[in-house]
Every structure is written in structure tokens, then in C-alpha cells.
Amino acid sequence: MRYPPGHRAETRARLVREGGALAKREGFARSGVDDLARVAGMTSGAFYRHFAGKDELLAAIVEAELATTRARFAAIETNEQLLFALDAYLSMTHVRNPEIGCVLPTLAAEVGRGSAETRGAFERALAEVTDVLAEKIGDRAVASAVLTQCVGAVMIARGLESEAARRAVLASARKSARALLLAGNLA
Amino acid sequence: MRYPPGHRAETRARLVREGGALAKREGFARSGVDDLARVAGMTSGAFYRHFAGKDELLAAIVEAELATTRARFAAIETNEQLLFALDAYLSMTHVRNPEIGCVLPTLAAEVGRGSAETRGAFERALAEVTDVLAEKIGDRAVASAVLTQCVGAVMIARGLESEAARRAVLASARKSARALLLAGNLA
DNA sequence: GTCTATACATTGATAGAC
DNA sequence: GTCTATCAATGTATAGAC
Known part of the structure; x- marks a missing residue:
């Protein structure tokens, strides 16, 4: 059987x-190759025609996902849009829908347990995300801190059972992230 | 065969x-019952004489671990000790040794994929940790934000490959966490 | 390029001896 | 309370047909 060019990619x-x-x-470790x-x-x-094993797919997923994240940040032009993106990241919708x-x-915790190649790909892709965000914020350290703050808050919120507790964690992170932005070069 | 009292516990x-x-x-999902x-x-x-299944063990692990964390925070008496604990949390030693x-x-991401019972246990235990920390800091929102900031930074740092990148993430988080503490009620 | 079929190890979990 | 032995199901990975 023949396939059109580009079908493989x-x-x-x-x-x-x-x-x-x-x-x-579902988590990468819990997802079997059959499921994926x-x-x-x-x-x-x-x-297995596309990847030598699960590990290679994880690296590819991380690269592709962070490229999307980077593009989303790159589209930010005003401070208003930056604050809007922050609110969207720290929203219940985001907490409730990890797949999108x-x-x-x-997956960051699973990357930490992955191969050196996967961590290398993660490091390169995250550096680009941070660079783009730093450009918008004006300070790379603040950009990195805001990023880790938001990531930690969303992950912790997902572990909580009640909606009230989840909202409280998100609200605290939002307040703190805004304070960090104001203390940085952001107007 | 007989066992001394308290052996079971x-x-x-x-x-x-x-x-x-x-x-x-190794990650909870990747750890088999045989290994555990x-x-x-x-x-x-x-x-299986002690737990009905893996899920129950995860809840027990989370409870016990967070009780330890809570006790560690409870021992903090001065602002100097608080800053010392912050530095220890955001240290390369912590990043390099997840098992201690x-x-x-x-495990927070895996708790998010666990049962409602596990998330309930997580929520209760984390609330106590946050309460103790809030007592030392003076503001519960700041306590929660500092906690999620530190958690996110350590997790992201573990995913990175180079020591330089890891140190940069930790340093940014340290700077931001200190700023948050100063902006709170902390002297 | 994708399929079916399968190899072989490991998974979570149970039963019964001691 | 803990062991050995074992189960059915699922895990990753490969071989060969089409």
C-alpha cells in the first residue's frame, strides 16, 4: 500500500x-505504548517505526509542548495581555483540564526521572520559553520565578480534593505572581 | 511464629x-508492589496484609511525609531559621536527593491522578503544613505562595540537565521567595 | 507504513502453608 | 504476620505479512 508524501511526518x-x-x-509512566x-x-x-522506545517519545512530547507554550508567550504584546495569560494559567479551567x-x-517530575537526552531537550526548550517570557517582563530571574511559581501552584491545586482549597492556592499564587511582576521592570 | 506486640504497626x-x-x-507509578x-x-x-492496594499506600505515604514536613516547619523559631530553611529547600542537595x-x-502530580481519598488526605495534610508555615510568616496567602514557588522550582530544576541551569532556577526562586516574605508581615 | 501475532518480563493481586 | 507459589492482565518490544 502506498501513502502520500509527508504521511510519515x-x-x-x-x-x-x-x-x-x-x-x-494519565501520566507518562501509566500510559502504555499500546495506549499511546x-x-x-x-x-x-x-x-516503533517512529520512536526507538517510550523515552524518545517523552523527549519529543516535551519539545513540542514547550514550543507551543513558547509561541503562546511570544504572542503577548501588552502588559494587559500578560496579566490575562497569568490569570488563564492560574485558572480552575487549567487545573481541571490537564490534557489541554x-x-x-x-510531566516535569517524570522528565527528572528520564534519560539525560530527555532532560537536555527539556532544558533547551525551557530556556527558550524563559527567554521569550523574560523579554516581555524585562527580567529573566523574575520570568523564571513567575514560571516556577505558576507551575507549582497548578500542580499542587490538582492534588487537592475540594474546589475551595484549589481556588485558595490559585489565588495566593496569582497575588504573589502579580507582586513579582510589579517589583520587576514591568510597569 | 509469634511476633512481639507492636510488630505489625x-x-x-x-x-x-x-x-x-x-x-x-523512582516515581510512584513506576514502583511495583514487589519493589515497594x-x-x-x-x-x-x-x-497486602497492611494495605488493600497501591492507592492506599500512596495516601499513607503522603500523610506521613507531610507530617514530617509540618514538624520541620514547626521547629522554626526565628526569621533567620526561616530563611535558612528556605535556602535548604532551594538547594542543590535537595534537588539531587529526592528520596530524602x-x-x-x-509525588504531587501523581496524587492529582489518584483517588478522591488520596486527594482528601493530601488536602488535610497540606492544610496543616500551610497553617504552621503561615504562623511563622504571618500571612497564609504568602505562606501558600512561597510553598508552591519552592515546590515548582525544585521540580523544574530536577528536569534540567546542566548544573548551571539548575542553579539559575533555584537562585531565581530564592530571590522571589525572599521578596515575598519581606512584603508579607515578616520583619 | 501499518498491521497482526507474539515473545517475554513485569504488573497488581490472591491462596494457602507455616 | 510473613512466606512461597501462582494467577490473569498488562508492560515493552520485535518479526514478518501485506
Whole structure:
């Protein structure tokens, strides 16, 4: 059977995209190769034509996800938009929907247990995200701190049971992140 | 065979303690019941005399670990000690040794994917930790924000490959956490 | 390029001996 | 209370047909 040109790249991209969504929701360690392949519309046999193993997929997921995050930050032009993005990150909608949210609160801990190659890919991609954010904020240290603050808050909020407790954690983080931004070069 | 009184409780405690250390290092999902039992010096058969399943152990680990964290914070008496604890949390030693470190950066994401019971136990235990910290800092929102800031920074740092990048993330978080403390009621 | 089929290890969990 | 032995199910990964 013949396939149109670019089909291979497209299939790989689907594995990364859909597999990434599954991993963000269920956890990477808990997602089997069969599952990761199935959500992308194929079987595990086809999976291994694209990746040598699960580890390689994790690196690809992290790279693709952080590229998306970077693009989202790059689109920010005004301080108003920056504060809006902050609120969206620290929202109940984000907490409730990990599969369409940021990769950091869900998979960063698993990257830490991954291969050196995966951590290298993570480091490069995160540096770009931080750079873009630093450009908008005016201070790289503040950008990094705001990022880790938001990531920690969303992850902790997801571990909580009651809506009230989740909202409290998000509100505290929002207040603190805003204070950090004001203390930085941001007007 | 007969066992001295309290043997059962002691065995269970060992399962929670040693199993917790393993889960913090390797991840809970990646740790099998056989492994969790083995590091506590027993087999999986014995494991099920103490817990109905893996989920129950996770709840017990989270409770015990956060009780330890709470006790550590409770021992803080001066502002100097508070800043010292902050530096210790945001240290390379902590980043490099998850098995003897805080449970939050390693297992919070997995708690979020756990049962409602596990999340309930997590919420109660974390509330106590936050309360104790709020008492020392003077503001509960600041206490929560500092906590999530530190947790996020340590988790992200562990995902990075180079020592330089890790140090940069920790330094940014340290600076921001100190600023938050100064802006709060802390002298 | 993707499939089916399968190898082989490990998973969570149970039963029964001691 | 803990052990050994074992289960069915699922894990990662490979081989070969189409």
C-alpha cells in the first residue's frame, strides 16, 4: 500500500500530539505504548517505526509542548495581555483540564526521572520559553520565578480534593505572581 | 511464629517510610508492589496484609511525609531559621536527593491522578503544613505562595540537565521567595 | 507504513502453608 | 504476620505479512 508524501511526518506528529495529551492526563509512566499508539490511531507495531522506545517519545512530547507554550508567550504584546495569560494559567479551567494545559505541572517530575537526552531537550526548550517570557517582563530571574511559581501552584491545586482549597492556592499564587511582576521592570 | 506486640504497626511504618523513599526517587507509578515491599524487607504477599492496594499506600505515604514536613516547619523559631530553611529547600542537595527530600515536587502530580481519598488526605495534610508555615510568616496567602514557588522550582530544576541551569532556577526562586516574605508581615 | 501475532518480563493481586 | 507459589492482565518490544 502506498501513502502520500509527508504521511510519515504527519503520523509522527499525531503520536506526539495525541500521545502528549494522554500523558498529560494519565501520566507518562501509566500510559502504555499500546495506549499511546491507539490514541494516535495506530498500533504499537507502527509506534516503533517512529520512536526507538517510550523515552524518545517523552523527549519529543516535551519539545513540542514547550514550543507551543513558547509561541503562546511570544504572542503577548501588552502588559494587559500578560496579566490575562497569568490569570488563564492560574485558572480552575487549567487545573481541571490537564490534557489541554501546560506540560510542566504534569510531566516535569517524570522528565527528572528520564534519560539525560530527555532532560537536555527539556532544558533547551525551557530556556527558550524563559527567554521569550523574560523579554516581555524585562527580567529573566523574575520570568523564571513567575514560571516556577505558576507551575507549582497548578500542580499542587490538582492534588487537592475540594474546589475551595484549589481556588485558595490559585489565588495566593496569582497575588504573589502579580507582586513579582510589579517589583520587576514591568510597569 | 509469634511476633512481639507492636510488630505489625512497626512493619507498616517501615512500608510507608521505605516505600515513600523509593516512590520519591523512582516515581510512584513506576514502583511495583514487589519493589515497594522489598525495600521494606518483605514480599508483596505481606504487603497486602497492611494495605488493600497501591492507592492506599500512596495516601499513607503522603500523610506521613507531610507530617514530617509540618514538624520541620514547626521547629522554626526565628526569621533567620526561616530563611535558612528556605535556602535548604532551594538547594542543590535537595534537588539531587529526592528520596530524602520533600514529597511535594516528586509525588504531587501523581496524587492529582489518584483517588478522591488520596486527594482528601493530601488536602488535610497540606492544610496543616500551610497553617504552621503561615504562623511563622504571618500571612497564609504568602505562606501558600512561597510553598508552591519552592515546590515548582525544585521540580523544574530536577528536569534540567546542566548544573548551571539548575542553579539559575533555584537562585531565581530564592530571590522571589525572599521578596515575598519581606512584603508579607515578616520583619 | 501499518498491521497482526507474539515473545517475554513485569504488573497488581490472591491462596494457602507455616 | 510473613512466606512461597501462582494467577490473569498488562508492560515493552520485535518479526514478518501485506
